Amino acid sequence: MKCFDTHIHSEGRSVEDLASMAKEGIKAAITCAFYPIKPMYQETLIDLFRKLIDFEEYRGNKAGMDLYAAIGIHPRCIPHNYNKILEFMENDDKSIAFGEIGLEDATDEEIEVLTKQLKIAEKLDKPCIIHTPRNNKVEVTKKTVEILEKIEFPESLAVIDHASVETVEPILKKGYFAGLTVQPGKLSSEEVIQIVEKYGVEKFVLNSDTGFSPSDMTAVAKTAKILSDKMGKKDAEKIVWGNAVEFFRL
Incomplete structure (x- = not known):
C-alpha cells in the first residue's frame, strides 16, 4: 500500500534508509525542520531550511521517494535572535508547510x-x-489550542502532531487535523487502531517522526497493513495517504 509519512527528519537517515522506506511503500514524506542542538545563530536555521528544500528533496528523489520540506522554528531550537528567520519564512515559496513549530514547555x-x-x-x-x-x-x-483560537487561526491549516489517546478528542472537537506518531513513547499501532475506530478516519494523518534517534523508520507502512487488515483497504488508504494529500494540497 502506498503510504505518506507526514513527519520525519530525513537528515538523520541515509539515502539507503530512505530507499528502504520507499521499498516498504512509503512513497512520500515530509522532512521537518529541527536542529539537534540549540542554534547560536539565526543563520544556522536559515541554512538548514535551504538544505531541506534543496538537498533533502534531492536525496529523497534519489531514494525513490517524494520528499517535501517543512520549515520553521522548533520550540527547542529558538536562537537568541530570529527576525531574519521569520523574514525568510515570509518570503518562502518552496516549502510545503511550516513545521515543526509548536510548544515544548509553553514558556x-x-x-x-x-x-x-x-x-x-x-x-x-x-x-x-x-x-x-x-x-x-x-x-x-x-495551551496550543488556546493560542490557535486566540488568533483565529484557520482549522484547515493546522495539524496538531504527536497526538495521544488523551489529546485526540479535544483536537478533533476544535476542527483540527491530528497527527498520529507511531514510535515507542508516542503511539503503538494498536493505539492508532483504537483511536481511528473510535473517531473515524477523516481527520488523521500518520507519521513515524523517524530521524536522529533510534526508531522504526517503516512504522507507517507496518501500521498501514494493520489498519487495512482491521478496517479495510479504503479506510486505511485514507489515513495513510488520502488525508495527507488533502491537507497538504498535493
Missing part, C-alpha cells in the same frame, strides 16, 4: 515565537505541523 518565549509563525502561515495560507511534547502533553496541547 512566554515559545508562545511568542509560535504565534509569530502562525500569523505568517495564515498570511501565506500555509499548512502547519504543530509539535506537542512528551511531557505535560495534555496541558501543552490545551
Whole structure:
C-alpha cells in the first residue's frame, strides 16, 4: 500500500534508509525542520531550511521517494535572535508547510515565537505541523489550542502532531487535523487502531517522526497493513495517504 509519512527528519537517515522506506511503500514524506542542538545563530536555521528544500528533496528523489520540506522554528531550537528567520519564512515559496513549530514547555518565549509563525502561515495560507511534547502533553496541547483560537487561526491549516489517546478528542472537537506518531513513547499501532475506530478516519494523518534517534523508520507502512487488515483497504488508504494529500494540497 502506498503510504505518506507526514513527519520525519530525513537528515538523520541515509539515502539507503530512505530507499528502504520507499521499498516498504512509503512513497512520500515530509522532512521537518529541527536542529539537534540549540542554534547560536539565526543563520544556522536559515541554512538548514535551504538544505531541506534543496538537498533533502534531492536525496529523497534519489531514494525513490517524494520528499517535501517543512520549515520553521522548533520550540527547542529558538536562537537568541530570529527576525531574519521569520523574514525568510515570509518570503518562502518552496516549502510545503511550516513545521515543526509548536510548544515544548509553553514558556512566554515559545508562545511568542509560535504565534509569530502562525500569523505568517495564515498570511501565506500555509499548512502547519504543530509539535506537542512528551511531557505535560495534555496541558501543552490545551495551551496550543488556546493560542490557535486566540488568533483565529484557520482549522484547515493546522495539524496538531504527536497526538495521544488523551489529546485526540479535544483536537478533533476544535476542527483540527491530528497527527498520529507511531514510535515507542508516542503511539503503538494498536493505539492508532483504537483511536481511528473510535473517531473515524477523516481527520488523521500518520507519521513515524523517524530521524536522529533510534526508531522504526517503516512504522507507517507496518501500521498501514494493520489498519487495512482491521478496517479495510479504503479506510486505511485514507489515513495513510488520502488525508495527507488533502491537507497538504498535493
